Every structure is written in C-alpha cells, then in structure tokens.
Amino acid sequence: MxxxxxxxxxxxxxxxxxxxxxxxxxxxxxxxxxxxxxxxxxxxxxxxxxxxxxxxxxxxxxxxxxxxxxxxxxxIDHRDPPAAEAPRVLLCCLEGEEHYLGLKMAASIFRRYGWHVRFLGPTLPLEHVLKDAAQFQPQVIGLSGALAYRIPQLKASVETLKAETNADIIISGRTALIYDLGAQVGYAAATIASLEALENWLEDGNEGTANATI
Amino acid sequence: MSKERIVEEVVAGIYKDYPWVWDKFGERGKEKTIEDNYHHLDHLYTAYSTGEAQIFLDYTDWLVTVLTSRGVGVDLIVDNFERLEKSIPGRLPQKEAEAYLNYLQQARVKLET
The missing domain is CATH 1.10.1240.10 (Methionine synthase domain)
Incomplete structure (x- = not known):
C-alpha cells in the first residue's frame, strides 16, 4: 500500500x-x-x-x-491510562495560533509512549499556560507556532516559561521546519522539527536532551 | 500608535488613488486591506527581530498567491509596499525603519522581475 x-x-x-x-x-x-x-x-x-x-x-x-x-x-488515538509515575507533558498553541492539529498529533504520540498528556488546544494566553503548569507540574511543556510571524511571541513565551516553571521546553510547528527556530530562541528550548523527530526524542529518552536542536 | 498611523495612511492613500478598488471589493475589501497591512508590518517586525529577511520574502510569495487568486494584482501589492516605504520613516525607530525599507525594497525587486 x-x-x-x-x-x-x-x-x-x-x-x-x-x-x-x-x-x-x-x-x-x-x-x-x-x-x-x-x-x-x-x-x-x-x-x-x-x-x-x-x-x-x-x-x-x-x-x-x-x-x-x-x-x-x-x-485512532491511544487511550490506555498512563502509569501514575509516568512523565507529564503540557501541550498548547500560542495565543492567536489556531493551527492545533499538528500538536494534537504530537499529543497522541506522547500518549503512545505512556506519558500523561495535557493537551490545551489552540490559542491559549500565556498567563493561562503558566497557571495550568503550576497545577499540573509538567516535566515538559510543548509550544506550537505554525506561522513565521509567531517567532517573536514564541521566543518571549519560551523565556517566560523557562523563568517561571521547572519544565523543559520544546517547540514545534511548520515554521520550525523552514527557519532555524532553535537559533532564534537560543538554547532555552529544543526544536522538534517533525513528528518523527519527536518519536526519536521519546525513544532515545529525553533526559538532558532538552537543550539540543533535534 | 505609530503602527496604526502607518496603516491608516497607506490604506487611505490606496482608496483615494484607486476608487475602482472600492467599487470592486467594497467595505469588506477595505477591512481586508487594513488587516493585510497589519500583517505586512507583523512580518516586517519578525524579519527585523530575527535578522531573517527571507521571512518577509517568503511571506511576499505567499501573499502573491493569496491575493492574485482573489483578483488583486501584483501591481497593487507593489504599490502597497511603496506606500509603506513612504509612510514608515519617522514613525518607527530609525534602525528598525531602515531594516523595514530594505526588506520592502528586496520584496519589490522580486515582484517586479
């Protein structure tokens, strides 16, 4: 086929x-x-x-x-409950970003790898990301910005999340494939350029790799 | 804000000089022109803040596809960019304004060849 x-x-x-x-x-x-x-x-x-x-x-x-x-x-999503001690990931789109399907696919891949996933969908203001993260205490926060003009916002959001949470930050979105988003946000976040790259990242174990551009 | 002033001036100029644009696209068209000009400025800012002129050039390619398929010709895009070039100086910090003009000129060269 x-x-x-x-x-x-x-x-x-x-x-x-x-x-x-x-x-x-x-x-x-x-x-x-x-x-x-x-x-x-x-x-x-x-x-x-x-x-x-x-x-x-x-x-x-x-x-x-x-x-x-x-x-x-x-x-077709995987719905077996994760183990209580499984790692937690919070996934959301930046405020104004409506393109959420890619991130929803990423959520599904995290679930298949047994993670607790909190998928917050499109266009979430940063203050609410922070509030939710304070509650959920994720090890990883994934942000998506599909369009190029979100780069300044993505950069500012990564800086705030790094300062105010203990989570590793990963960023993705179509823009990440086209421009060197990793260089734009510096070493504060890992760029996940594709869903296959996400899977490799999950398979290899992500401890200590969050500063790499994948 | 300076951004609003720029958009206001550019859009007013277009509708004054080309009354047929109003006849063809009406009030909704004007709203779209305003929206588009904010979008142009957002992409200019993104190119400036990242140092990647290519972001604005790629955006221009996208814009050409979106607008020409909806009956807005490349000549109007070139004209719009020229108006931005006239309207920006003095309304933004000098370094930023110079970068914007540079990106707009690069985009126009691309559009006119």
Whole structure:
C-alpha cells in the first residue's frame, strides 16, 4: 500500500468522515501511527492550506477538512491510562495560533509512549499556560507556532516559561521546519522539527536532551 | 500608535488613488486591506527581530498567491509596499525603519522581475 495524502485530503474536503477514517484504518495495517500522522495527515492538511491560498476552496471547506481530520485523529488515538509515575507533558498553541492539529498529533504520540498528556488546544494566553503548569507540574511543556510571524511571541513565551516553571521546553510547528527556530530562541528550548523527530526524542529518552536542536 | 498611523495612511492613500478598488471589493475589501497591512508590518517586525529577511520574502510569495487568486494584482501589492516605504520613516525607530525599507525594497525587486 502506498500512502496517498491527496486521496485522504479529498475525503476531508468532501466532509466524508467515514471514508477518511476507513482510509486511515487501512493505512494503519501497514504503517505506524507516526507514519500516518507525518505522511498522510500532515501533507493532506498542508495541501488543504495550499488550496485555500490558491482560492480553490473556501474558508468553510478548510474548516470542514480540519473537523474531519480531528475526528479521525481522535478515533485512532491511544487511550490506555498512563502509569501514575509516568512523565507529564503540557501541550498548547500560542495565543492567536489556531493551527492545533499538528500538536494534537504530537499529543497522541506522547500518549503512545505512556506519558500523561495535557493537551490545551489552540490559542491559549500565556498567563493561562503558566497557571495550568503550576497545577499540573509538567516535566515538559510543548509550544506550537505554525506561522513565521509567531517567532517573536514564541521566543518571549519560551523565556517566560523557562523563568517561571521547572519544565523543559520544546517547540514545534511548520515554521520550525523552514527557519532555524532553535537559533532564534537560543538554547532555552529544543526544536522538534517533525513528528518523527519527536518519536526519536521519546525513544532515545529525553533526559538532558532538552537543550539540543533535534 | 505609530503602527496604526502607518496603516491608516497607506490604506487611505490606496482608496483615494484607486476608487475602482472600492467599487470592486467594497467595505469588506477595505477591512481586508487594513488587516493585510497589519500583517505586512507583523512580518516586517519578525524579519527585523530575527535578522531573517527571507521571512518577509517568503511571506511576499505567499501573499502573491493569496491575493492574485482573489483578483488583486501584483501591481497593487507593489504599490502597497511603496506606500509603506513612504509612510514608515519617522514613525518607527530609525534602525528598525531602515531594516523595514530594505526588506520592502528586496520584496519589490522580486515582484517586479
């Protein structure tokens, strides 16, 4: 079986949640969850974004695609409860950042590795991240900023979180793939450039690696 | 704020000099032009604060795809950038303003070739 993100994107844009889910379930017979996230869902959603850029689909269709992709992602997510002593990760998008699907995929990968995951979704003001982190006491906080113009905000947020929590900070998002985000935020955070990189980071054990750019 | 003044001046200039833009896109179009100009300034700031001119050039490529597919020609983008170049000096710290002008000129050169 060859992975066909364009075909999956067609199901998303048609609002066909059944076909989209069946496609992914079939893919999972041959590929890992991370493969499906990285090589089906992510490129499919990038394609949807490109179609919007080119005015070939409407904003409504883009939202429909996001909703169906979110549904599929939830259906195939891992839901065994983590061990009480398992590490904790808090994941959120910066204030104003609506692109949360990539981070939701990251949440799913953390769960598969047995972590306690607190996924806080899109556009969360930093003060609420801090409040929540004070309660949840995560070892790792993951921030996502998909768009380039979030870099200054991402940098400031990392600095605040480093100063006010004990967590290691990881950052991700499409921007991380294009620009050297690690250099921008300095050594305060680890850049996770892809979901596969996240999986490697989790497999290798992340102790003491949070200062590396992955 | 200086940012608001810049956007106000640029957008007012566009709608004064090209009344057909109003006829074609209406009030919603003007709101979008205002939004777009804040977006231009956000990307100029990002390029400046990171020292990565490429961020603004990549943004310009994206903008061309988004706007030309919606009936706004490259000439209007070039014109908008020229207006920003005229409106920015004196409204932002000198070093920042100079960097912005440099990015805008680089983007225009790219758009005009």
């Amino acid at each position: 060859e992975l066909e993100p364009r075909l999956f994107a067609e199901h998303l844009l048609a609002g066909d949640d059944v076909a989209a889910l069946l496609y992914v379930q079939k893919a999972l017979e041959h590929f890992s969850h991370t493969d499906v996230y990285e090589h089906v869902m992510t490129p499919a959603m990038y394609h949807v974004g490109d179609l919007w850029e080119q005015n070939k689909i409407t904003v409504a269709e883009e939202h429909l695609a996001t909703g169906v992709c979110d549904f599929v992602l939830a259906q």
